[in-house]
Amino acid sequence: MHVDNLEVAINAHLPDILRRADLEKSTVKTLQKELESKLLMSLDTKKNYIRDQIEMYLKHGARHAFADSGEAPEQHGGAGKRGKAPRKRTVEKKKKSGRGKTKEVQDPTKPKGPKGPYMCFVGVRRPRLKQEKPTLSFPDISRQLGLEWRSMNAETKAKYVKMSEKDKTRYKNELEKYVPLNDHEMEKLREKQRERKAAGGLQVMYKCSPELAAFFNDGTVQINRKELTTRIWAYFKEKGLLDDSNRRYVFADAKLAAFLGMQAGDRFLAFTIQRFLKPHLHPL
Structure with a gap:
């Protein structure tokens, strides 16, 4: 299989693997191994992509995680144009959104878009x-929310429509006051982005959010992802938060819950911790 088709092939097989897997016992590594056994090749170069897809599945379910995956690529023989067409489409897609591509810098001062009624x-x-229902998984919660929304009567739904309209007004007002960064300021942001990319993901230094700084409470104001992960895991072990029945899970204590936006006692997959930490890391 050509390397350009790897993500398409992963997306074709991963949903079925996740549906059949025992997510309480599975890890990213074991799920990757099962993918490799199906594709008959190593996927070490795609482990971050696989992790992202699994986290998206846990958060939103298969419909969102694999919405753009398409079908598994067909095997075409010969050197004719027909045999190369799927490969060409895949390459064009990767040019837009492939991993490793530098995303266009966004103006951080731009107002956040309005929420729709459902959100x-x-x-x-x-x-x-x-x-x-503290035992519900992320996919189950998403499904339950969808069911409740679809069965909601018009009167109740109108309340959220009103909330959405209010948020649209907020967005409109903020947009009227919004002054975009000038070209020089945007170029400085791009330069910082290039520096972070050159330094490598885990070693890039970030500014801690006030909540993260308060969580450490030792004067830490800057940190990289590697050190952050090490310190968070040390906290799990120090406080005895790992689930003894399945150490892939963590129970949030009051301090961790307040910091991560959970409820004390919430149980979550340890390997999803980066998703909760990401909002607390700000570019320098």
């Missing part, structure tokens, strides 16, 4: 649902 509902309902 307003999710913002209100998800924390309550997690409290009511």
